Structure formats: structure tokens, C-alpha cells
Amino acid sequence: xxxxxxxxxxxxxxxxxxxxxxxxxxxxxxxPIGRPAGRExxxxxxxxxxxxxxxxxxxxxxxxxxxxxxxxxxxxDRGALRIRTGVGGQPAATxxxxxxxxxxxxxxxxxxxxxxxxxxxxxxxxxxxxQPMSGHLLPSSDGVSMAGATVHVYYSxxxxxxxxxxxDCMVPRWEVAGDxxxxxxxxxxxxxxxxxxPIAQAPAPGWPSLPDGFSLRADRDVAPYNYWLEPDxxxxxxxxxxxxxxPELILRPRRH
Numbered sequence: 449x450x451x452x453x454x455x456x457x458x459x460x461x462x463x464x465x466x467x468x469x470x471x472x473x474x475x476x477x478x479x480p481i482g483r484p485a486g487r488e489x490x491x492x493x494x495x496x497x498x499x500x501x502x503x504x505x506x507x508x509x510x511x512x513x514x515x516x517x518x519x520x521x522x523x524x525d526r527g528a529l530r531i532r533t534g535v536g537g538q539p540a541a542t543x544x545x546x547x548x549x550x551x552x553x554x555x556x557x558x559x560x561x562x563x564x565x566x567x568x569x570x571x572x573x574x575x576x577x578x579q580p581m582s583g584h585l586l587p588s589s590d591g592v593s594m595a596g597a598t599v600h601v602y603y604s605x606x607x608x609x610x611x612x613x614x615x616d617c618m619v620p621r622w623e624v625a626g627d628x629x630x631x632x633x634x635x636x637x638x639x640x641x642x643x644x645x646p647i648a649q650a651p652a653p654g655w656p657s658l659p660d661g662f663s664l665r666a667d668r669d670v671a672p673y674n675y676w677l678e679p680d681x682x683x684x685x686x687x688x689x690x691x692x693x694x695p696e697l698i699l700r701p702r703r704h
Contacts, residue, residue, distance in 0.1 A: 484515060486534020491557065492567040496527035499573070502549040503622040506531050506606075507612040508562075509542040515540075516612060518620055523560060524645070533562060546608055548622070548640070552576050554647040556611060576645055578638040583623075583680060583697030585633040585666075594701055597666040599677070601625040601639055602686050604663065607648060610627045610655030621663070642690045661677060662688035666701055675701035 493499060502524065507516035512535040521529065529547070533540040545557040552573040559565050581601070585594050603624045607619035625637045642648045642660060651657050663686075664677040677699040678686060684704050688697070 453695045457590065460588040467543070482536050484535050484539075484540070485552045486532065486539055489533050489559070489565075489568055491529040491531065491545060491547070491561070492568065492570045492609055493524060493527055493547075493549065494570060494572050496524060499524060499549045500551070502529065502547055504529055504531070505549045505608055505612075505620045505622075506543065506544065506545045507614070508535075508543045510534065510540040510542075511538045512540075513538050514614075515569045516561055516614070520622060521565060532569075539563070546605075546611060547571065548603075548624070549573055550624075550640075551578075552608050553645045554642075556647055573675070577641045579641045579643075579693060581635070581639045581662075581694045581697070582634065582636045583664075583677070585629060585635070585677065586680070586698065588701035589670070590703070592668070592672060592675075594633060594642040594666050594668070594675065595631045597675075598627045599629060599637065600626050600665045600667060601637060602663045602665070603640070603642065606658035606659050607651040607655075607660060610652030614650070619658075624662075627678065629661055639694075643692045648690070659687070659689040661686050661689040664697075664699065672703065674703070676704055 451576055451670060452513055453517065493502070493591040501520065501522050503518065503520045505516070505518040507514060515535050531543070532544060541679045543559040543562055547555050555573055557571060558567055559569070562679050588594060600623050602621045604619050604621045606619045608620050625639045627635045627637045648660060666675045667673055668675075676684070679698065680700055688694070
């Protein structure tokens with residue numbers, strides 16, 4: 449059911465561009481065993497004509513424990529994504545993939561046995577509309593002007609921790625929209641309508657149902673460069689929960 453109530457802020461731990469190697473037998477213990485360097489798994493994406501940018505999160509397990517990470521591609525190679533499997537000379541046994549392509553809903557893929565797979569699969573994407581998100585920036589805490597700065601919108605997906613079956617998980621986060629701040633301190637964006645994304649709104653059974661949402665950052669061309677955009681009553685790390693629609697946001701630029 450869609451939630452159209454007034455927006456509430458939510459705090460969750462997030463990780464931007466996270467790459468991790470873990471021992472899945474001993475919760476969260478890191479193993480410095482290198483990056484995947486074995487056989488490629490090929491994901492063919494359809495339809496390819498309308499795809500511009502895709503973000504991929506994956507997690508693989510094997511004798512090495514587990515390895516996860518994310519990457520963004522702006523140009524599909526002949527309509528396909530390629531994920532390297534196996535770490536430290538040891539082959540991966542399982543692979544899970546979650547992907548978002550601009551203009552489309554999330555898609556997931558579970559390979560329970562890589563050894564018995566063809567190391568190739570096809571994912572059919574479903575179109576997903578966008579929702580407007582606009583806002584007005586209050587004066588920054590240090591008086592610096594945000595006019596002309598680029599607003600980056602990052603989506604935080606705690607439901608992926610359940611999909612990857614990771615109880616100790618840094619929440620994946622990636623950029624989904626951007627815009628320039630006008631001279632009057634306003635911005636106007638179009639963000640994915642994740643409230644109507646059936647995969648994003650159906651967390652894995654038995655896992656905590658934490659809110660997914662957005663965080664906004666303004667990047668200036670000159671120093672000081674980076675400011676997080678948050679309501680006055682927010683604490684660091686707060687997100688704007690996904691909703692059926694968004695009222696005008698009143699945000700203050702802050703440096704963390």
C-alpha cells in the first residue's frame with residue numbers, strides 16, 4: 449500500500465560505493481583476499497534501446513566467504529553487464545544481483561549454483577515512472593551561497609541487506625537524480641517512483657523492514673565544496689523516505 453502521509457525523516461546507516469569482503473560463517477569478519485578475478489557472469493538486459501544508466505549491486509559466496517560491491521555503468525556493452533566472480537583463485541558458488549536502470553524498476557537475479565549455470569542470464573526490465581521533487585534551500589550554516597551548485601540525489605536501499613541475507617550490512621546507496629540550484633535557492637528534480645516499485649517495496653521475509661529513501665548533497669565548483677541538504681530538525685544521516693508524492697522540501701546546507 450502506498451504511503452501518502454506527510455514525510456517523516458528516518459535514520460539508517462548507509463554506504464556509498466561499498467565494496468566488502470566478509471566471512472559469511474563468522475558475522476562480518478573481514479578477509480583481505482583481493483578482488484574477484486575469475487569467470488565473468490554475463491547479464492543480458494532487455495530492452496536495451498531505452499537504457500541510459502544502470503547501477504548494479506551484487507554479492508557472491510564461496511570458499512573465500514563472501515564478496516559484495518556495487519558499480520554504475522553509463523553504456524551497456526552490447527546490451528550486457530559483466531560481473532567477475534571468484535576471489536583469491538577460489539571459484540564463487542552462489543551469486544545474487546540487484547540492478548536499477550534509469551527509467552525502470554529494480555530487478556533482481558539469484559544464481560543458487562554458479563557451477564551448474566551457463567554463467568549467463570537475461571533480465572527483462574519494467575518501465576517505472578518518476579515523481580517530481582522540488583525544494584528551497586535555507587542559508588547555509590556558514591553563509592556560503594549554493595547558487596549554481598549541483599544537487600545529487602542518492603537512493604538508500606536497506607531492503608537489499610535482506611535480499612543479500614546480510615545481518616551486518618552497510619546499506620547500499622547510489623545516485624539516481626541531479627539538478628542545479630537556481631539563483632533563488634530552489635531546485636527541481638525528477639526521482640524514481642520507488643513507492644510503486646514492486647521489488648523495492650517487498651522486503652525479504654524475516655528481515656527488518658527499514659525505510660528506503662533519499663539523501664541530497666550539493667556540490668559547489670569552488671571550495672568549500674560539499675554540503676548535505678537537510679531539514680533544520682534533522683540529525684546527520686537522516687533520509688527522506690520514499691513516498692507516493694513529495695511536498696516542497698525546505699532544506700539547510702550543512703557540512704558533516
